Amino acid sequence: MTTVSAASAAPTEKTYRGLRRFNAVMGLLHLVQGVFMIAVSNDTTYPIFTNFLRFDVSTFSLTPDPKLVYELPFGLAVAIFLLISAVAHFALATFAYRWYVAKLQKGMNPARFYEYALSSSLMIVLIGMLVGLWDLGSLILIFGLNAMMNLFGILMELHNQTTQKTNWTAFIYGCIAGIIPWVVIVMYFLGAVSSSGAEPPAFVYAIIPTIFVFFNIFAVNMLLQYKKVGPWRDYLFGERVYIVLSLVAKTALAWQIWAGTLAPV
Template sequence: MARTTRTPDDRIRRLRPYNLVAGSLHLVQAIGFGVILAMLDTQVTFGVTADYLAGPPGFPLPPERVDLFAVNVGAGVVLFLALSALFHFAVASPVFFPRYGAGLRANRNYFRWVEYALSSSVMIWLIAQTTGISDVAALISLFAANAAMIGFGALQEKYEEPGSGNFLPFTLGSLVGLVPWIAILIYFLSPGSTSTVEPPAFVYGIIISLFLFFNTFAINQWLQYRQVGPWSDYLFGERVYITLSLIAKTALAWQVFSGAIIPALTG
């Protein structure tokens, strides 16, 4: 049987239902998580704090710690999934699909980068808080560093062509993107801590898993711009991005959400 050859326009049209499927699955999970949260008697929240000077700079006085607000981790995961669903539905809508298709023909998808800048930065905030980072300045900085990493990914797509061999925006983005994970690793390992409490062994696996799932999107772009195998076709890479949105984001959401509801169920 002869293999059907589809034109680029045909393949772009086929991405429309795939985006609808991805958006629907994210939305179903977001609603499901929201229902579970509503059924819980207690919620897992992490405080966001600020340490203000309590005396002249340089004096060994303990700072004044202020609790600014609290973040509901479960609600944060719902927001993460809802943002993903919103953008999948947006690019499949009659309003934005023509622009989405035109961008793909030019090897670009700016919708993707806007969504990633928001949703992945929400996720890095949540992961940071689960390891004990609570300072508002630190959390804002990690959020911004992650968003900047995504911005460099967008610049790679805007100014470089796949196969050109130029990776300056990608490289700079990778370096910036490591900063939040270095901070998370420091808090996770707790060097200098006198506490005898150690995280269970499975928590180490979760942190490694979160890191790997989080960075599969960067690997996909690297393969796309290196023109490795089927990634030499930009539309193949776009389909992989949507697949990763289904698999990697779901795995991230479930791992962080389970960390939010298990203490509430067992506490």
């Protein structure tokens, strides 16, 4: 059986209690930021459209018929991905703690990827909207693809419970699913940049490379865990790295958006 912690000494109860406190602190940091985003952000919204076809009787042809279906409050949306993480951390530090420890002892943490499937997928949707991706169908697709990337993370850890040698199939498929939303975002970003008068706000130029790098470091962390490189021989080291990366990535996106468009004038 392949486990990423097989080469390290078994963690003690003290180690797990430390991780429990760490989750509680991370939950508090996410909660404080989420509440701040709700309390202090302005009322900036971004539109979401449908683009169903309609029959144009004047030309006897089908044409797109964009219709506004919702104005998304961006401050609330930013707060939600922070609060999702807060709830997950508090759950693992309280009523789900024993379950959490049992999973960590097997070299896996499904809760991490379920949380990411929601929070990071909302993050990718907001980044897409910042570059002009406002079509409801497209937003659903990039949300779903990003969520699938994270569900492949669960499959990677689950599958390799029963292998003698690490099987990378789920990891590879997850990377493919995860890169597609970024391809679409970059396409829209470049299109906006090249369109006179439709350039994205200056802060978006910083968001795309920074969050793209953070998203990919998660994959690097998993790679190092399964390759058992240095301190990553201990699965709990990689777990802490995941937790820190999650906080830093969400904090970076939240505050870049807040400073760029949500700060009260």
